[in-house]
Amino acid sequence: MVFEKDVSLKDYTTFKIGGRADYFFSPSDLEELKGCFEFIHGEKLPFFVLGGGSNILVSDDGFRGVVVYTGRLNEISVSSSKEGGISLNVGAGSSVKDLVIFSAGNGFSGLEEFYGLPGTVGGATFMNARCYGKEFSDVVSEVVAFDTFKKDVKVLKRDEIFLGYKKTIFQRNVNLFIFEVRFSLKIGKKKKIFEKMNHFIKDRELKGQFLYPNAGCIFKNNREFGEPTGVILERVGLKGVKRGGVKFFEKHANFIVNFDNGRAEDVLYLINMAKDVVYKKFKFSLEEEIGFLGFK
Numbered sequence: 001m002v003f004e005k006d007v008s009l010k011d012y013t014t015f016k017i018g019g020r021a022d023y024f025f026s027p028s029d030l031e032e033l034k035g036c037f038e039f040i041h042g043e044k045l046p047f048f049v050l051g052g053g054s055n056i057l058v059s060d061d062g063f064r065g066v067v068v069y070t071g072r073l074n075e076i077s078v079s080s081s082k083e084g085g086i087s088l089n090v091g092a093g094s095s096v097k098d099l100v101i102f103s104a105g106n107g108f109s110g111l112e113e114f115y116g117l118p119g120t121v122g123g124a125t126f127m128n129a130r131c132y133g134k135e136f137s138d139v140v141s142e143v144v145a146f147d148t149f150k151k152d153v154k155v156l157k158r159d160e161i162f163l164g165y166k167k168t169i170f171q172r173n174v175n176l177f178i179f180e181v182r183f184s185l186k187i188g189k190k191k192k193i194f195e196k197m198n199h200f201i202k203d204r205e206l207k208g209q210f211l212y213p214n215a216g217c218i219f220k221n222n223r224e225f226g227e228p229t230g231v232i233l234e235r236v237g238l239k240g241v242k243r244g245g246v247k248f249f250e251k252h253a254n255f256i257v258n259f260d261n262g263r264a265e266d267v268l269y270l271i272n273m274a275k276d277v278v279y280k281k282f283k284f285s286l287e288e289e290i291g292f293l294g295f296k
């Protein structure tokens with residue numbers, strides 16, 4: 001088990017923003033994971049489960065608690081294969097990129113849209129990540145979750161997990177640690193699978209998504225707004241608006257990018273500014289998509 005104290009979280013986030021965590025655990029199996037939570041409960045400390053850090057903003061003051069980092073829970077294996085179909089068991093800390101490349105290399109189809117999605121399989125399951133019209137709920141069959149309070153392991157079926165657009169049971173039960181995610185995929189033609197993947201990642205590159213550190217869309221879309229949130233933010237004139245080293249991205253106003261050693265307090269300022277301006281103009285209440293760590 002990797003156990004460290006006073007760890008900078010900046011490098012564990014795609015925003016490249018944030019202070020230090022008091023404790024940092026990186027378990028590599030279920031026994032070690034259970035050990036982490038014995039420490040956490042024994043010391044009565046707050047905890048946070050960290051995947052790829054691609055959907056969170058960490059406070060400049062860091063986190064006075066324990067970060068449980070999933071990066072070493074990263075095994076991928078084929079559990080069964082039937083005529084035309086395949087099941088995979090994937091550790092929650094596997095990167096989505098590794099999973100998609102593994103699947104494509106074996107001729108398994110169903111994950112192509114997620115090529116280019118930063119972060120881990122656990123984080124994408126927690127969020128029900130959605131890319132190019134496809135959601136994680138379309139390909140996940142089951143999740144093995146560790147209940148950190150009851151200290152038991154349960155297998156949850158797809159229907160119990162996903163509650164709609166970017167909503168899952170895990171967001172309501174932070175005591176559930178996603179340990180393994182099971183996927184149901186189809187057998188396909190490798191060439192076609194790779195072509196599709198390249199198409200999607202090129203689109204992201206063209207949109208400049210990887211040019212600056214960022215955390216993807218800051219706010220959720222909402223059908224009631226009638227338009228994507230990025231368009232609404234553009235309409236109220238926020239594209240390119242700066243504060244310190246961060247700004248609303250010129251290429252996509254629902255991204256805030258860290259162009260020069262940005263600070264969390266500046267990101268927060270821009271978020272609150274956007275909520276105010278959009279509410280005053282349209283009476284729409286923007287809802288954050290990103291999560292927050294270490295704020296009072």
Ligand SMILES: Cc1cc2nc3c(=O)[nH]c(=O)nc-3n(C[C@H](O)[C@H](O)[C@H](O)COP(=O)(O)OP(=O)(O)OC[C@H]3O[C@@H](n4cnc5c(N)ncnc54)[C@H](O)[C@@H]3O)c2cc1C
Pocket residue numbers: 014048049050051052053054055056070092093117118119120121122123124125126127128129130131132170176177178179209210214215216217291
């Ligand atoms: C350039 C860019 C493009 C993006 N494009 C998209 C997109 O097209 N579609 C989309 O949906 N999102 C997108 N995102 C957002 C982000 O990549 C996804 O939400 C991603 O799935 C988050 O995964 P993560 O591992 O980084 O999660 P983290 O940011 O580490 O965590 C997110 C949340 O999940 C929880 N969590 C993580 N792992 C576990 C676990 N094992 N058990 C329990 N809880 C856990 C955390 O506690 C936290 O609350 C983008 C982000 C970037 C930077």
